[in-house]
Amino acid sequence: MKPAGFAWLFAHEIRLLWRGSILVRTQRHVLIPVIAVGIIFQAVALLIAWAAEKQHFSVHILMLIANVNILFLFCLMLSRAMTSAIDVLYSRGDVDFLLASPIPPSLVLAVRMIGVAAATASPWVLLGGVLANGLAVFGAPQALAVYPMIAGISLLATAAAFSLVVVLVARAGPRAARTIAHTLALVIGVFIFMLGQAPRYVPKHLMAGFWQAFMPTATNAASPLWLPGRAMLGQFGPLCICIFACAFLFCLVLAVLGKSFASGAISAAAYAHGGRPGTRTGNFRDNPFTATMLKNLRLLLRFPGLATQTVYRSLTLVPVAMILTGRIAIGAGPNVVVPLIVFLSGQLALFFISVIIGSDQSPELFAAAPVAAATGRRATYAAAGYATLTIMALPVFGILLRESGALPVLVAAMLGAMACNLALGLRFPIPLMRPDFGKAQTGTVLGLILGVSVSTAWSFAAWVLVTPNPLAFLQIS
Amino acid sequence: MTATLEVRDLTKSFGRPVIAGLNITIAPGEFYALLGPNGAGKTTTLRMIAGLLVPDAGAISICGIDVLTRPLEAKARIAWLPDEPLIYDRLTPMEYLEFVAGLWRVDPLLAKSRAEELLETFSLWPHRNERCEGFSRGMKQKCILAGALIHEPDLFILDEPLTGLDAASAHLVKSILQSRADAGAAIILTTHILDVAQNLATRIGILAGGTLRAEGTFAELGAAYGGGSLEDVFLRLTKP
Numbered sequence: 037m038k039p040a041g042f043a044w045l046f047a048h049e050i051r052l053l054w055r056g057s058i059l060v061r062t063q064r065h066v067l068i069p070v071i072a073v074g075i076i077f078q079a080v081a082l083l084i085a086w087a088a089e090k091q092h093f094s095v096h097i098l099m100l101i102a103n104v105n106i107l108f109l110f111c112l113m114l115s116r117a118m119t120s121a122i123d124v125l126y127s128r129g130d131v132d133f134l135l136a137s138p139i140p141p142s143l144v145l146a147v148r149m150i151g152v153a154a155a156t157a158s159p160w161v162l163l164g165g166v167l168a169n170g171l172a173v174f175g176a177p178q179a180l181a182v183y184p185m186i187a188g189i190s191l192l193a194t195a196a197a198f199s200l201v202v203v204l205v206a207r208a209g210p211r212a213a214r215t216i217a218h219t220l221a222l223v224i225g226v227f228i229f230m231l232g233q234a235p236r237y238v239p240k241h242l243m244a245g246f247w248q249a250f251m252p253t254a255t256n257a258a259s260p261l262w263l264p265g266r267a268m269l270g271q272f273g274p275l276c277i278c279i280f281a282c283a284f285l286f287c288l289v290l291a292v293l294g295k296s297f298a299s300g301a302i303s304a305a306a307y308a309h310g311g312r313p314g315t316r317t318g319n320f321r322d323n324p325f326t327a328t329m330l331k332n333l334r335l336l337l338r339f340p341g342l343a344t345q346t347v348y349r350s351l352t353l354v355p356v357a358m359i360l361t362g363r364i365a366i367g368a369g370p371n372v373v374v375p376l377i378v379f380l381s382g383q384l385a386l387f388f389i390s391v392i393i394g395s396d397q398s399p400e401l402f403a404a405a406p407v408a409a410a411t412g413r414r415a416t417y418a419a420a421g422y423a424t425l426t427i428m429a430l431p432v433f434g435i436l437l438r439e440s441g442a443l444p445v446l447v448a449a450m451l452g453a454m455a456c457n458l459a460l461g462l463r464f465p466i467p468l469m470r471p472d473f474g475k476a477q478t479g480t481v482l483g484l485i486l487g488v489s490v491s492t493a494w495s496f497a498a499w500v501l502v503t504p505n506p507l508a509f510l511q512i513s
Numbered sequence: 514m515t516a517t518l519e520v521r522d523l524t525k526s527f528g529r530p531v532i533a534g535l536n537i538t539i540a541p542g543e544f545y546a547l548l549g550p551n552g553a554g555k556t557t558t559l560r561m562i563a564g565l566l567v568p569d570a571g572a573i574s575i576c577g578i579d580v581l582t583r584p585l586e587a588k589a590r591i592a593w594l595p596d597e598p599l600i601y602d603r604l605t606p607m608e609y610l611e612f613v614a615g616l617w618r619v620d621p622l623l624a625k626s627r628a629e630e631l632l633e634t635f636s637l638w639p640h641r642n643e644r645c646e647g648f649s650r651g652m653k654q655k656c657i658l659a660g661a662l663i664h665e666p667d668l669f670i671l672d673e674p675l676t677g678l679d680a681a682s683a684h685l686v687k688s689i690l691q692s693r694a695d696a697g698a699a700i701i702l703t704t705h706i707l708d709v710a711q712n713l714a715t716r717i718g719i720l721a722g723g724t725l726r727a728e729g730t731f732a733e734l735g736a737a738y739g740g741g742s743l744e745d746v747f748l749r750l751t752k753p
Contacts, residue, residue: 327615406589
């Protein structure tokens with residue numbers, strides 16, 4: 037019998053992704069909010085494109101902007117692809133199953149890598165694509181080169197991520213590889229964010245000098261270094277070269293890593309996680325609420341990638357800290373800081389409750405226990421709320437010290453955002469990671485969309501209350 | 514004497530009838546094996562008894578407590594063991610027992626000593642502080658069994674409790690269940706290992722097509738349905 041080919045396996049993967057996907061598992065009408073958000077994004081992008089079209093930049097500045105954006109995109113995609121590559125190696129029991137079949141390992145790797153590349157590229161296609169559409173509408177069709185470029189960069193980032201993870205597993209073993217890869221992904225993400233914030237804390241003349249040193253005219257405008265920038269700007273030749281180079285490197289990694297991937301996946305599958313053995317002798321309580329809350333906090337703390345995802349979400353606190361410590365001045369202070377803290381509180385609460393619900397592998401145990409369902413819900417709210425407040429305590433304390441007048445609004449809006457997101461998360465948890473083999477994805481896109489909307493609404497309400505004259509921007513000077 | 518479990522005219526359908534007019538009574542100290550082919554409705558029956566599924570019609574009472582009207586009181590008297598060892602991978606066996614003991618409001622001091630004893634009994638003591646994610650199916654099953662035993666229930670509802678256990682562990686579980694039955698607890702279990710039912714059960718019920726085809730001791734079933742082993746009787750009764 038002839039083993040299955042690439043097309044069959046790819047179709048199988050797509051079917052699995054679709055059936056287990058957040059879209060299918062979400063409510064029946066999930067496509068409506070998704071389409072609505074897409075339309076809103078496109079409308080905003082049209083406005084931005086309309087405004088951008090009036091600006092005139094030299095080709096050299098555009099090349100610099102394009103190259104810097106490509107670098108940012110690559111790093112962020114690499115970070116995301118690394119966590120996905122770890123997921124493929126550790127969390128999907130079906131890799132082990134597929135590798136035990138007569139399908140060549142390189143084929144399994146190819147399908148998984150394409151899946152990761154597509155997942156990595158999708159948010160950027162949404163963000164970059166709508167802007168490119170807008171620019172194309174206003175007379176710059178070459179902006180549509182963003183689409184193939186994002187695809188190319190995601191292929192490259194995925195190839196680099198898989199190479200790193202597979203080599204790490206081979207050299208350092210599954211346990212260390214998982215830790216190193218998660219840490220690397222986190223460091224890359226934080227580094228890029230901090231770099232993006234550089235204009236806020238580096239003096240203007242230093243920044244100007246820095247960018248001048250990197251201008252195509254200051255280096256060599258004809259250098260291959262500027263090929264990606266030219267490609268992003270829609271120059272046909274460089275675009276073809278870049279896409280070909282990315283695809284070639286992707287295929288090269290596939291050809292070289294096939295066997296190492298198989299042995300890495302097999303050793304990772306055989307690796308008993310076990311965790312660190314402790315010395316505890318038991319801490320029993322005869323209170324179902326306390327026992328459930330403690331269990332929830334343990335599940336939350338032991339969620340793989342908790343630190344990475346919490347830090348990513350908490351990056352909002354960097355500008356908050358800078359404003360509160362007086363390093364930068366934006367607006368009147370509280371009118372920027374308070375909404376940011378409120379938004380983050382809502383998002384963290386939603387994330388934590390989603391982790392707790394996603395980690396609950398035995399809900400039937402609670403259902404079979406002599407405990408009211410409301411107790412379980414309260415314990416889940418309490419654990420997620422406690423975790424959120426622990427992280428948010430420091431910025432709230434900062435507000436107390438620097439802007440104590442804004443504290444009542446902040447606390448009220450924070451609690452409102454948290455309460456709404458906790459209630460929302462219980463019904464519509466956000467998607468966290470691909471489900472294990474045979475296990476359903478509990479997260480939903482709807483939860484993600486509603487969560488951002490609710491947090492934004494509370495954040496906006498807080499902004500209105502702490503801004504002395506919120507409608508000032510409408511006044512004609 | 515009040516029966517530990519009383520099931521009356523139980524009916525459940527999922528589009529098609531799964532259980533139709535089921536009646537079972539189990540006295541304290543009785544070991545009842547519910548047998549049946551795949552899809553006969555065994556797990557559905559146990560899930561309704563455990564209060565996890567609401568029947569379309571009929572009544573279930575545990576120690577005289579109606580499961581449908583007073584579910585929390587009824588659940589306080591049972592231990593439920595599902596057919597899949599769904600355990601929290603990121604908890605240790607000790608933490609799992611802490612959680613279960615908390616849910617059933619077992620006195621902390623008593624729970625601690627029972628947990629230690631159960632972990633020793635199931636050879637899990639050396640692994641008490643390791644997370645369950647690396648455990649074999651048998652080890653997970655033993656954790657769940659320890660959880661089922663920590664609050665000393667009146668009724669054990671066990672769905673395939675011996676799946677995944679090695680011979681020594683299976684022997685241990687059987688002897689523990691037998692001793693609990695001797696101490697007055699009632700046990701209802703499903704199993705596909707007919708020897709277990711033949712050797713342990715005081716009564717056997719054979720379920721097929723949502724109805725109880727036969728019920729009685731092994732000797733009674735043999736006498737009524739042509740003799741031979743339990744397997745022979747089972748095959749005769751469940752032949753489509």
